[in-house]
Amino acid sequence: MMNKTSERPNMHLHLKIWRQLNAAAPGKFVSYEKENVSPDMSFLEMLDELNEHLIKTGGDPVAFDSDCREGICGMCGLVINGQAHGPRRATTTCQLHMRSFNDGDTITIEPWRAKAFPVVRDLVVDRSAFDRIIQAGGYVSVNAGNAQDANALPISKYNSDLAMDAASCIGCGACVAACPNASASLFTSAKVSQLALLPQGLVERKERAINMVSQMDLEGFGDCSNYGECEAACPKEISISNIARMKREYVRAALTSA
Amino acid sequence: MTLDAKIPVGPIQEKWDKHRFNMKLVNPANKRKYTIIVVGTGLAGASAAASLGELGYNVQNFCIQDSPRRAHSIAAQGGINAAKNYPNDGDSVWRLFYDTVKGGDYRSREANVYRLAQVSNNIIDQCVAQGVPFAREYGGLLSNRSFGGAQVSRTFYARGQTGQQLLLGAYSSLSRQIKEKKVAMFTRHEMLDLVVIDGKARGIVTRNLITGKIESFAADAVLLATGGYGNVYYLSTNAVNSNATAVWRAHKRGAYFANPCFVQIHPTCIPVTGDHQSKLTLMSESLRNDGRVWVPKAKGDKRPANEIPEEERDYYLERRYPAFGNLVPRDIASRAAKQVCDEGRGVGKTGLAVYLDFADAIKRLGRKAIEEKYGNLFEMYERITDENPYNVPMRIFPAIHYTMGGLWVDYNLQSTVPGLFVLGEANFSDHGANRLGASALMQGLADGYFVAPYTVGNYIGSNKFEPVTTDHPAFKASEKEVDDLVKKLLAVNGTKTAHELNRELGLIMWEYVGMGRSEEGLKKALEEIPKLREEFWKSIKVAGTGETLNQNLEEAGRLADYLELAELIARDALNRRESCGGHFREESQTPEGEAKRDDENYSYVAAWEFKGTEEAPELHKESLTFEHVPLTQRSYK
Ligand SMILES: Cc1cc2nc3c(=O)[nH]c(=O)nc-3n(C[C@H](O)[C@H](O)[C@H](O)COP(=O)(O)OP(=O)(O)OC[C@H]3O[C@@H](n4cnc5c(N)ncnc54)[C@H](O)[C@@H]3O)c2cc1C
Ligand code: FES
Numbered sequence: 001m002m003n004k005t006s007e008r009p010n011m012h013l014h015l016k017i018w019r020q021l022n023a024a025a026p027g028k029f030v031s032y033e034k035e036n037v038s039p040d041m042s043f044l045e046m047l048d049e050l051n052e053h054l055i056k057t058g059g060d061p062v063a064f065d066s067d068c069r070e071g072i073c074g075m076c077g078l079v080i081n082g083q084a085h086g087p088r089r090a091t092t093t094c095q096l097h098m099r100s101f102n103d104g105d106t107i108t109i110e111p112w113r114a115k116a117f118p119v120v121r122d123l124v125v126d127r128s129a130f131d132r133i134i135q136a137g138g139y140v141s142v143n144a145g146n147a148q149d150a151n152a153l154p155i156s157k158y159n160s161d162l163a164m165d166a167a168s169c170i171g172c173g174a175c176v177a178a179c180p181n182a183s184a185s186l187f188t189s190a191k192v193s194q195l196a197l198l199p200q201g202l203v204e205r206k207e208r209a210i211n212m213v214s215q216m217d218l219e220g221f222g223d224c225s226n227y228g229e230c231e232a233a234c235p236k237e238i239s240i241s242n243i244a245r246m247k248r249e250y251v252r253a254a255l256t257s258a
Numbered sequence: 259m260t261l262d263a264k265i266p267v268g269p270i271q272e273k274w275d276k277h278r279f280n281m282k283l284v285n286p287a288n289k290r291k292y293t294i295i296v297v298g299t300g301l302a303g304a305s306a307a308a309s310l311g312e313l314g315y316n317v318q319n320f321c322i323q324d325s326p327r328r329a330h331s332i333a334a335q336g337g338i339n340a341a342k343n344y345p346n347d348g349d350s351v352w353r354l355f356y357d358t359v360k361g362g363d364y365r366s367r368e369a370n371v372y373r374l375a376q377v378s379n380n381i382i383d384q385c386v387a388q389g390v391p392f393a394r395e396y397g398g399l400l401s402n403r404s405f406g407g408a409q410v411s412r413t414f415y416a417r418g419q420t421g422q423q424l425l426l427g428a429y430s431s432l433s434r435q436i437k438e439k440k441v442a443m444f445t446r447h448e449m450l451d452l453v454v455i456d457g458k459a460r461g462i463v464t465r466n467l468i469t470g471k472i473e474s475f476a477a478d479a480v481l482l483a484t485g486g487y488g489n490v491y492y493l494s495t496n497a498v499n500s501n502a503t504a505v506w507r508a509h510k511r512g513a514y515f516a517n518p519c520f521v522q523i524h525p526t527c528i529p530v531t532g533d534h535q536s537k538l539t540l541m542s543e544s545l546r547n548d549g550r551v552w553v554p555k556a557k558g559d560k561r562p563a564n565e566i567p568e569e570e571r572d573y574y575l576e577r578r579y580p581a582f583g584n585l586v587p588r589d590i591a592s593r594a595a596k597q598v599c600d601e602g603r604g605v606g607k608t609g610l611a612v613y614l615d616f617a618d619a620i621k622r623l624g625r626k627a628i629e630e631k632y633g634n635l636f637e638m639y640e641r642i643t644d645e646n647p648y649n650v651p652m653r654i655f656p657a658i659h660y661t662m663g664g665l666w667v668d669y670n671l672q673s674t675v676p677g678l679f680v681l682g683e684a685n686f687s688d689h690g691a692n693r694l695g696a697s698a699l700m701q702g703l704a705d706g707y708f709v710a711p712y713t714v715g716n717y718i719g720s721n722k723f724e725p726v727t728t729d730h731p732a733f734k735a736s737e738k739e740v741d742d743l744v745k746k747l748l749a750v751n752g753t754k755t756a757h758e759l760n761r762e763l764g765l766i767m768w769e770y771v772g773m774g775r776s777e778e779g780l781k782k783a784l785e786e787i788p789k790l791r792e793e794f795w796k797s798i799k800v801a802g803t804g805e806t807l808n809q810n811l812e813e814a815g816r817l818a819d820y821l822e823l824a825e826l827i828a829r830d831a832l833n834r835r836e837s838c839g840g841h842f843r844e845e846s847q848t849p850e851g852e853a854k855r856d857d858e859n860y861s862y863v864a865a866w867e868f869k870g871t872e873e874a875p876e877l878h879k880e881s882l883t884f885e886h887v888p889l890t891q892r893s894y895k
Contacts, residue, residue, distance in 0.1 A: 022806065040531040042642075048536055048757065051810070055755050055801045061810055065324065067497040069537050071638065072422055073328040088641075095641050120468055121807045128445065131325050135437040139430035140389050144309040144707040147380070147387035151344060154398030164391040164416060167423060171327055200389045 011037045011103040015050070017062055018110045023118045023126075029108070039099035043086065044069060044076065046098055047109075064123040071095040071235060074170030077177070078123055079110040084174035084233040092172065092235040112173050114182035116220040127173050129219035130187060136215035137208035138191040140200045153199060163197040166190045168236045178233035181222030186230040188216050189246035190238050196249050206253035213250050261514075261865055261880040264668040265369045270886055274373045277669075278712055282719030289314035292718050295462055295477040297449045297504055299326030301421070301699055302682025303483030304428035305706025311435030313711055315718075318475055319432070320444045320464060322499055322812075327429045330485050330497040331702065334421020335542035335635065337405065337413035338699040340378040345402050349410040351375045358697060359887040361407040361587055362662070362690020363839035363855060365517070365863070368886055369669060370687050377708040378700050382414055384707055388427040392416050405695035406543055407587040407894075413696045418542055418634045424699055428706070447473075448812065450743075451736040452480065452508040452678065459678035460726045463736045465744070467812065470805040472737050472744075474728035479677045479714055482508060483706065486661035486683040488521065490820045490827065491772075492764025494658035495527060495540040501816040502823050505665050505684050513673040514865040514878060516666035516686035518823065519831035522693055522840045523773055524659035525591035528642055528652075529611045533761075538657040539642055541614070542635055543695040546584045548619035548628065549652070551575050551591070553612050557602040563613055563651050574598055582894040589692045589840045589853070590894060592656035596773045597851065599655075606653045615651035656773065660698060662689040662840065663830070666865040666880075670713035671705060674865075677721075679714055681705035686863070691839025744804045747814045752797030756813040759794050763817070763824055766790065771828050776844040780832040787828060788872075791821040822871055829866075833877065836860045848891075857889050 013034045020027030037046055044066050051061035067075040071092040078093045080086035086096045101107065109123065117125040167190070175186035192209055195201025201208070224243055231240040266277040284292070292315050296307040299321040307319040321329060343349040354375040359366060382400070386392065392414050393401040402411040416423035435441040444464070451463040453474070461476040487502035488494035509515045526541045552573045554566050574594055576583045586594075595612050598604065605611050620628050625648060629636070636647050643653070664686040671679045671687065682702040689697065770783035794817065802808045837846040837853035838860070846854045863880040 038532055038534060041534045042536070045534045045536050049534060052755050052757060055799055055810060056753070059801070061801050063807055063809055067323060067328055067499045068330065068333045069498055070333050070539055071641075072419065073323075073330075073332045073497065075323060075328050090637075091641060095638070097641065097644075099644060124807060127324060131327070131433065131436075131443075131445075134327075134430065135433040139434045140387065141434060142384070142387040142431075143312040144305070144384060144431075144711065145380070147383035150342070150382045150386040150392075151399050153386065155394060156398050157394045157396050160391050160394045160398075163389070164393075164423075167391050167416075167426065168419065170332075170422075171325065194391065195389050198389050198391070200387060 008039045008099065011039070011098065011101065013037055013101065014106040016106065016108045019062070019122055020119050022121055027119065037098050039097065041098045042069065042094060043080070043096040043098065044094050062123060063121040066094050069094040072170060074172035077112055077172045077174055079112065079177060081108050084112070084177040085235050090235055090237050112177035114176045114221070116182065116184070117173060117176065129221070130171050130173065130184070132219060133184065133188055133212055133215045134191060137204065137211040138195070140195065141204060155198060159197045163194045166193040166197070166238065166242050169238050170236055172235065174233045174235060175230035176221065178229040179222065180227055180229065181225060183224045183230070184216050184219070184221035185224035185243045185246065186234065186238055186240065188212050189242035192246040192249055193242040196245060205249065206256065209246065209249040209253045213246070259674065259878065261666070261878050262668065263367060263880055264670060265367070266669065270369060270372045273369055274376060281712060281716035284715050284719045286314055290316055292316060293318065293477040294479050294481065294714065295320070295475060296481045296483060297462065298329065298483035298485065298682070298684070299429070299432065300329035300331035300483060300485055300682060301425055301428055301702030302706045303329070303481070304425065304432045305703050306481055306483060306681055306710045307441050308428060308431035308435050309707050309711040310714065311438070311440035313715070314440070317435070317441040318444065318477065319441050320447045320449060322446065322448050322467065324445055326432055326443060326445065327426060329425060330500045331425045331699070332422050333497060334699055335418045335540065336544040337403065337415035337420045337696040338381070338424060339405070339412050339696040340382045340414060340700065341375055341412060342379055342382060344400060345411045347410045349412050353410065354378060354412065356887050357408050358688065358694060359690070360892060361692055361694040363692050363853070363892055364690065364857070364861070364884060364887070364889055365520070365838055365882065366688055366690030367882060368884060373709070374688050374701060374704050377704045380708055381700060381703045385424055385427050388430060390416065390423045390427040403544055404547055404585060406546060406585045406591070407694040415544070418544070418632060421699060424703065428703070449504045450507060450740045452511045452675070453732050453736050454511050454675055455726055455730060455732045456724070458676045461728065461733060463733065463740050465740065468807050470808065472741050474733040474737060476726050476728050476733070478723050479679065479717060481679045481681060481710060481714065482665070482684050483681040484684045486664070487823060488658045488661055490763070490824050491658040491767045492760045493530065493535060493538050495524060495538050498537055501819070503816050503819050505680070506819040506823050508665060508673070508675070508678060510868050512675045513678055513680070514666040514867050515663070515826060516863050516865045517663040517830065518827045518866070519771070519834060519841050520662035520691050520839060521658060521827070522588060522660040522662060523592040523656045525588055525595055525656050526614060526654045527657035528639065529606060529608065529655040539638065540657070540659065541639060541652060541654060543588070545614060545632060545635065548631070549584065549614040549616050550618060551584050551612055551614055553598045553603040553605060563605070563615070572603070579894045586894045587692055587694060593773055593842060595656055611653040611655045613651035614654045616647060617651070620648065660693055662686065662691060662693055666863065670716065671710055672713065672717065677717060679710055681710055691841055743815070744811065747798065747800050747811060747818070748804060750795065750798045750800070752799045754797045755799060756810065756817045759790065759798065760817050760820065763787070763790055763820060767824055767827070771831055774842055774844055775831050777832065780828050783828040784825065784832065787821065787825045794818065794821055826866055826875060829875070830864055833864060834860055855891065
């Protein structure tokens, strides 16, 4: 392999970062110079170092969310050079490493942009709309203690695997940030699909589809016009075919209820 | 105060059933009159909040992330144990119980562990009913795999994302209760104090992480499910926001801290690359099912792995532990890795790594099968290291991973503060001195779905509660203390950042209270930690103000607590002059270098009572008796 990272020299980068004090305040880009960036660093470690410098020099560190830093909690999420989670396919911001950049690059860093995701501060946004979509029906109504033996219900491996593909969604919101309409269809459909593919989900299937889709609209997310940007930006490669399944579920529910 | 574990009498198989029968019940119509606070939304917290909501209590649930779904449990990879015996390979409740007590190196309570094994099967049923997509065989039934410390296949999994799927299951149940208004959810709220009134836990004080507002919440019982304290070591596999503040502040209010020195070091993590490192990434233990661990036989052999011929490789785990091979428990695998690196046989640039090699498994099973089992882990490895583990062996090294120690709880999961219950990794209860793989998820969900809903109900049913509001002077006093602490942190205005000081603390802990601990080293740590604490209060620099989202302030507050807890960890390690599980005292080993327990003198739980930051804590002992699993020196040979 060319350019094994460990052999690449450290880089100097020009950063343009969105700064905004709170939801009400106007925001703007501020430029920072970041030297000595090791290609082995993660993108967030690069920002950690910038913040260390800002704190020490009396500046105001950049607020950004992260937690697991393993690509699974869905807490991180930055628009990097116009792309949700940056340039690497199927990679969250926390898993993006600086070896994806070159010495002298200018990097623009912004928060998710969507009406339903108001900015909290700098690069941190409020994604509670996603929680409310799940609350609208993203569950099977089974109280603790109600369950039968797990193997009493065989499920074909094929369906179970498809359900798992959909269930891999980490709820980061990149799909919304990438969509020209700021639609939450990929997120919502991942949950609708997971439960539609499994026998456990069938009892509440109609209400689920209708209530989750209605909540999505209520939160101010846009419609899906099949741009496909969501699938391309999704760090977990959730397939857009889930949206088609959700639409079928919705139509089926609308036609058979009432 | 003498510690009473409140273990029910009677044969171990019947204890839990009898105990449940003897419990006081709360009339369904009365449940909504009681408010229960649950802090944490990981497996333990989310499952408890949802279950208590289902029962009809009024629940208030708190977490620090922006959504309950992001709790650290989400990151668990490998799987969850249960005694289903679906593979028909000889498993049973008794065997899971036995393996867990033995794996914990005989430092856990038999009755608790037995109950855990008993309810393990209900957990799998519950999760499947929720729609958790566990791995399945072609016939449509559930699939199992093996984990360290067991010779049966009892681990259920959902690819390499088991924690995610279990947590999303619990989160879905929680979401349903939120919608039904049985649970009120408070995200981005950090608990900063426990409020105790008339000797009972009656509420908490939190800081709203967005507005900085200090708020009080009153309740009839408080449940902490706030996770482990591994980040005291700075670098660990924990999420960067995992912290010890809730348990530490509760400790200062009277909850004893048990076995703090029992910290698990996981053998298979991606090695450190430099000072910028903010966390360490685990490579699931399940990889040891198919990966073979080795180093070169010769010291300082710097050839690339594929140029080292078979006969010049030392598969040291297979050599030393033929019965369990690469699947020995974590503490043993970690120490063995340290030993070969200490001998100068470590690999990679730093020499602080060993190989985990899949070449044989790929040859035997084909690349596709390996991809199916571990694809996402291999991808994660490649993203981080830029090396492709299908072609070259992984490089791995031990890292801080899990804390068996935690707040002391009795059989009912109640701490020494009445009305304060502690669940999941935050308590000390079930894993003794070493946790077996895939047992933390089991314990978190057991506590939340199947234990606390009963025992908390019993507490509510058997106590009288004076009405208390947040106007009570105890709340006002706590609010003031919390506010003062925030102001104090902001006022120091020194020269060092929280990251820098936490890194320094981490180095002390890793060096002296890490994989090998000695009297001399621990004494040194006990000198260094208070010095660093003093330095912290002189030189910490926190940016910004307390009235906005201020992540730097959050970090500094957590570090202030680590600097106190670290000292207790070292003190506990010094007190325990035996090796057991994850706690290896250099002075106490067999001629072959294996851990040597001292059952005569240390067969007890060390529960520490807080006496003041600069005062020595008081040690209370809960002695452990083993009636069902005979005490033997653990052997995995
Ligand atoms: C990388 C990794 C992989 C793992 N893999 C496995 C595995 O395969 N199998 C297994 O059994 N175990 C595994 N474990 C261990 C297991 O994941 C954890 O022990 C377990 O998930 C802990 O769950 P919990 O509910 O106790 O706490 P957590 O999931 O840590 O949740 C803590 C909760 O408390 C909240 N909180 C914390 N402090 C406060 C505060 N002050 N105020 C308000 N809220 C607060 C947090 O917001 C969060 O919601 C793994 C651990 C790691 C790190
Ligand atoms: S921080 Fe968890 S996904 Fe990035």
